[in-house]
Amino acid sequence: MKPPPFDYHGPVTLGEALDVLAEAGPDGKVLAGGQSLIPLLNMRLAAPAHIVDVNRVPGLDGIEAGQDGVRVGALARHAAVERSPEAAALPLLRQALRLVAHPVIRNRGTVVGSLVHADPSAEMPAVLALLGGSVRLAARGGEREVAAADFFTGPMESALRPGELAVSAFFPALPGRSGTAFHEVSRRHGDYAVAGVAAAVTLDEDLRVTAARVACVSVGPVPVVVDVTTACGPRPAGSAGWEAAAAAVRDRIEPEGDIHATADYRRHLTGVLAVRALRDAAAAAHGEEA
């Protein structure tokens, strides 16, 4: 379990990093937290000719909160975002990050790295998808902002092109009287979820559900976002149709079986977790109002 040979690059400016990536093209791979890339290298499942270590590039570790949402830089570690007062404006970030692997991995791994890795079992892609966020991709010659719906293209596949560096991700704020929750079941503490559901619920002035969405992990090639507003509302949160919403979610997802769980169990479980997450999200929305 030693990596195959590669050229190591340690750029110290963003421009230099983008130059190196442009020259490396499809043979280049960005190293940030290394929590997925290094094991892939050691198992020789990935063999990029060039590793571009961006850890020395200044200005990429920002966590900025504004009225409209939270922007997280490429080098912001999971743990930094989890503890950041700025990110606290979006409770879902912390709710999700607590479920990401273990503290030592969160100390090193990055939020943006997790998005680019695009594992459909991972929490942060589901959060970005649920909130309708975006990823900012820089290349020599320009930047583009790609919406979550377009960014995740398949298991471990994203819209990132050769030569591009994901410099930040933007997690939009929810409207007033909104609440969120993230529930998952994993085989062991900190493992990838067998199934997981992130939920966002928005209430109106009369505390009726006006918007309800879930994003499901481990049950499709990409995070599966389901709008369950129709199934839930417009009814008071206490009598909302959570079970109907769960049924809608079970219909939409495409789970597969593996050595840890059957597809049927995943479908069942996702419904259970959808009810729990929607209930908790509604309660949080209610709490925000109170």
Place this chain on the structure above:
Amino acid sequence: MTTRLFGEPVQRREDARLVTGGGRYLDDLGAGALAAAFVRSPHAHARILDIDVSAALDVEGLVAIYTWEDLPGALAEPLPLLIPHPALTHGRTAYPLAKEIVRHVGEPVVMVVAPDRYLAEDACALIRVDYEILKPVVGIEEAAGGAHLVHEDVPGNVGAHLVQEVPGHGGVPAREAVDAAPHRLEFRLDIERSACTPLEGKGVYARWDADDGSLRIYSSTQTSTSVRMAIAAKLGLPLPKVEVVAPDVGGGFGVKIVHPWPEEILVPWAARLLNREVKWTEDRREHFVSSSHERGQVQRVRAGFDDDGRVLGLEVEILHDHGAYTPYGIIVPIITSTQLLGPYKVGAYRVEFSSLYTNTVQVTPYRGAGRPQGVFCMERTMDKIAAYLGKDRTEVRAANFIQPGEFPYDQGLMFQDGRPLIYDSGDYPEALRMLKELIGWDSFAEDKARAAAEGRRIGIGVGCYVEGTGVGPYEGGHVQITSDGRVHVSTGLTSQGQGHETVFAQIAATELGVPIEKVSVVTGDTRRFGYAVGTFASRAAVMSGNAIALACRKVREKALRIAAEALEADPRDLEITDGTVHVAGVPSASIPLATVAVLSNPLRYAFDEEARRATQFAGAGSDDRPPVAEGEEPGLEGRDYYSPVRSTFAAGMHAAIVETDPDTAEIRILRYAVVHDCGKLINPMIVEGQIHGGVAQGVGGALYEKMAYDEHGQLLNASFMDFLMPYATEVPHIETAHLETPSPLNPLGIKGAGEAGVIPVSAVIASAVEDAEGIAIDRMPISPSDLHHLRLER
């Protein structure tokens, strides 16, 4: 300070070193050595057509590439079949490097030696092996079907077939006893594969001294003495020219008792051939596919019993998945067959096993070594009988217990050491009473009803076992007191973190009357002690502990004899306290052991003040006797061996309370209680640590661990990401109580404790989940997904 240390919870003396990074594990050694790496088979069953190494020859600094064709003499023969048995009619072992056929994914085919591991793996990646793929045999059912063969010359894939039968009263065979019983049950049980997965994999580092013609090998092994003999034999070297040292070893749990591993002889061979230091450190992926697995059995059970739940007849048929090879013989299914009986008297018993070859990693003992499967079988049987009769599960067990007055109790079978299965001592009713009190068995029904009222499901489970520990043939101990007053203890068996440096020092300090700080312990170094068997079968404390005690007694006797002469006293009046020999009741008439050590070795030359006292003009000796008396030896040292007539039988009973989520089917262990009897305790804290570690591995076997092979014989979860060893977060707090029933078989009255914790856990968790859910649990491990489907099938 007191020197009475036996039985005290002395802090582990090795921990400061091990937890602060001071350990020296195999990969910490030989920084300048060449690295070996292996090309391993990607196929479960295939014929090697061609090996093309040409592309690898360009790798920078490449030193050597070896295939089977390069192996000389005994190296080219199959690896030893370590434990032959008459029933193992078709024993098969692998070649160090595959010859013609590969029989499991991970089997070594080509060895590469390069300046470092990176380059060695680069070369491996460039070596092209052409295979003709053969039909793999995967899983017990497919092996038993026999449509395809793992070894062409082993019909039906049956390596071994063994029947043991203990008839009932009047010679009634088990089948008739079952048929004649008032009640009968028949069922099938399935137990998955798991593996030892020590945190440190295997590893070998060899240094050849060409001028001296000698070889020193460091190996992460559970038996350095036997590895030494294997290497000497395979390489044709005189035994005195081979030294094997087990450095700090990061866990073994059974896998490192198997030897010699291919790498254990190939690395020394290459070091000698190349006249360079060579090292191989196994990586995690290699460990999963090229070491050993265990557990894997299907059991068919027929039980006949009376109205009280007493088992009148028991018939068990076991299909045992042995993987591709049988280097460790049929120890695992033999232990399952014999230890299945646990603390119970069964009217008539018949057990039959077939050991089957499959195209998967070989099966050799893993902590528990066949007992978890046997206990699962017996304890499931007890629970089923209780359910059938509507009785309390502990009542049914109690009705079958061997009683305290019935020891020694002969089960009528032959055990894993080839000797009769005779239990030496135990008190099972008392252990059960203690367990029920510890877990609150009798009040659990109320707890369960209260939980149910809150919409929660909880269940309680119980499991009992007896473990034959301390198997022979022998171990030895050597104890030397030097003229600085220090006590040097050595024994040949090895340590993998059990705490031997502490418990053996406790024994020596107690026997010799010296402060423990003066005692140092060396294990697993053939330079210090050449005769040993190894560390396995919960035998180290029993075997080496007693041998060291006996060696200490020899040294003590000699010390008292020499001191008596110096003090002009009767040796029978002498005591040793805090390292000083003195006349009982007369503290002033004393002589330090250090001085006794000086006097024990008459000298011509002095090199320090102490030594002057023993030189020829110091007037220590008598003029009319030889300085070393007839029958004596110079020095204050002793060596002795302990060789028991048979094993000593420890026992334990566990109980657990679990909660199952009605919606997600998650299973959580709320409480876990252990009553444990390993005879006299040397160090209760270390015994508890052993139990905790064992239970943790048992939780793995019950809820998490399996070897997920697909139909092609590919192991789908060969990493710690997908092979789910429990974390600390999955292991409950473990409540422990000790019962001490001394063994009458050995001087210290002790029994083994190393494997105990793991043995009944699957049975206990199955029992508890069954109680919570009201669904029969006949297959382990059980995952939430499994439980969900069992609920749907209800």
